[in-house]
Amino acid sequence: MPPAWLQTLFEKWRATRGDRLAPAKNPFSTPWPELLEEAGLKRVEDQRAAQRDLEQLHNQGRLKSVTHDYRLYLIQRVQIPIEAEPWLQETFGHRPASDRHAQSLLTVKEFEAKHHPRFPELWQQWCGRIYKTFGQGLNVPPLMWKAPEKMRDMLDLTFRFTSVAWAENTPVRTASIALGLEGGSKELEPRKANLESCFNSLFGRPVTLESCGIQLTEPKVDVAGQITLHSFDEKDIIHALKGVVSLSLTPDIEQATRISTPATRVLLVENKKTTLPQLALKNKAGGTLLIGCSFPNSAVLRLLELLPPDLPVYHFGDTDPAGFLILAKLREQTGRNIQPFLMQHRRGSAAIALTEYDRKILPGLLENPWLEDVRAELESIAFSQDKGLYEQENLGQPDLNEWPFYSVSGLA
Known part of the structure; x- marks a missing residue:
């Protein structure tokens, strides 16, 4: 299991660079004393153990410790070499942004090729806009290329829901079961905000579950x-x-x-x-x-x-x-x-x-x-x-x- 300070270092790197598509130009670095404090390592023995771990990773070329100009025993900063970023991502199971971006683009193309039984032209145009926006490294909320699995689920639900001409006052329970949603008979309701955002983007105007004929639990x-x-x-x-x-x-x-x-x-x-x-x-x-x-x-x-x-x-x-x-x-x-x-x-x-x-x-x-x-x-x-x-x-x-x-x- 990776040490706590390395976990904290990864989280700081992920918050700054984890979703960047453009390759890094400079190594990521952060102050070593602050990193130890954020990781909760306040005891002297814990800090010495962390320093030994860092020295080992430094020797392996995974990380780089930057010491004081004169007091070489004092570590001022820790750096992640650009060539070591894949190792860091693999260590913590983090998929590179480029992989997630490529998967999301393929998913959008897959859905663009699907024939929509009610709005074929509108569906293709919408998927085309999503693809173009994703290609620029941007998102179409709530569809985020950074989360390809969630994005696929939302596209699929939007496709299946809009493929049905729902009868007026269809109970949300009936619609949830008809759509095969996992987790209960009213699972459509927790997805309401995201699904309606997709409707608004697809139709170019505010569209609600209720306007589609769904009767919610609490109107x-x-x-x-x-x-x-x-x-x-x-x-x-x-x-x-x-x-x-x-x-x-x-x-x-x-x-x-x-x-x-x-x-x-x-x-x-x-x-x-x-x-x-x-x-x-x-x-x-x-x-x-x-x-x-x-x-x-x-x-x-x-x-x-x-x-x-x-x-x-x-x-x-x-x-x-x-x-x-x-x-x-x-x-x-x-x-x-x-x-x-x-x-x-x-x-x-x-x-x-x-x-x-x-x-x-x-x-x-x-x-x-x-x-x-x-x-x-x-x-x-x-x-x-x-x-x-x-x-x-x-x-x-x-x-x-x-x-x-x-x-x-x-x-x-």
């Missing part, structure tokens, strides 16, 4: 504003929400019989990460109840169900086909007259081509009876084949301190 909804949850036992829970707060379906919303609010309207906001917090800061008077809704999960639907039926509801979503799909789902599943907010097809100076996913869902949206009032926007997208300035961020930050938050809305 949540992000809310900003003031609401009161009324329950059977007349114990009212008042949420004077400062900023954006996540409410769980159980027990927060599920136990309520109705919800009241002093707000005079509801605004559903697709972009929960940036736009929703920006609007919350502007909503100082509290006249608008803000609800994050990248896709209508059961928590969002239950919240809308419990709010007063005459409370006007608006949806502020992206203006690409996927954004209009969310609007259709909201109307269909709530039965409310949800009005689009700032959802006009806006073209920029350079066209943004529709993705394979956009082209797949657009014909159905054009025929969807829940979208008759926005058909002109959908027809504009179909005719131009241009997504346009579809992201909410393209409107800039809200410039009004109350509804309608944006002077460009024409509603002020």
Whole structure:
């Protein structure tokens, strides 16, 4: 078993150079007294034993001890010669970065060659982008070339998950079992963040497990504003929400019989990460109840169900086909007259081509009876084949301190 100080030396080298692809130009070195202290060698006999080990490795050409100019018995630094780095990696079972990089590139090429049953063009393009980025020594989070086995598992799960057209409200347990995930019936949920990051990279827009039809164990909804949850036992829970707060379906919303609010309207906001917090800061008077809704999960639907039926509801979503799909789902599943907010097809100076996913869902949206009032926007997208300035961020930050938050809305 390698001595403690050598283990510490390796860890310091790995943190600095372990994932570098470019060959080292200078030997790695570190102060010897500090190394002994970090390794926990404080007794004189332990330090002398470490020095004897170092002298032996120095004589073997594995390491180099750098002594004081005049007091040659004093070791000031320890160096790892460049030609000894393979020995150090082998000693501690560390795969060279070049090997892991090469394996990751081969894995991406392997998956690029696989035929995706639902999005073949999109899948090939995505793998091509990953390959190009990896080739530059960079990562595509959460896909890291430095961890080829984990990267392969994530690519494989993304391929298998997106190959299925999941039925709405498929329990996460059912999906986990169908995908053959090891470790339990809800193993999809711990992978949620990484898997959704892959979806976002693949589709070029935020995509969640819920938007794919998966019903999670504990659905949540992000809310900003003031609401009161009324329950059977007349114990009212008042949420004077400062900023954006996540409410769980159980027990927060599920136990309520109705919800009241002093707000005079509801605004559903697709972009929960940036736009929703920006609007919350502007909503100082509290006249608008803000609800994050990248896709209508059961928590969002239950919240809308419990709010007063005459409370006007608006949806502020992206203006690409996927954004209009969310609007259709909201109307269909709530039965409310949800009005689009700032959802006009806006073209920029350079066209943004529709993705394979956009082209797949657009014909159905054009025929969807829940979208008759926005058909002109959908027809504009179909005719131009241009997504346009579809992201909410393209409107800039809200410039009004109350509804309608944006002077460009024409509603002020």
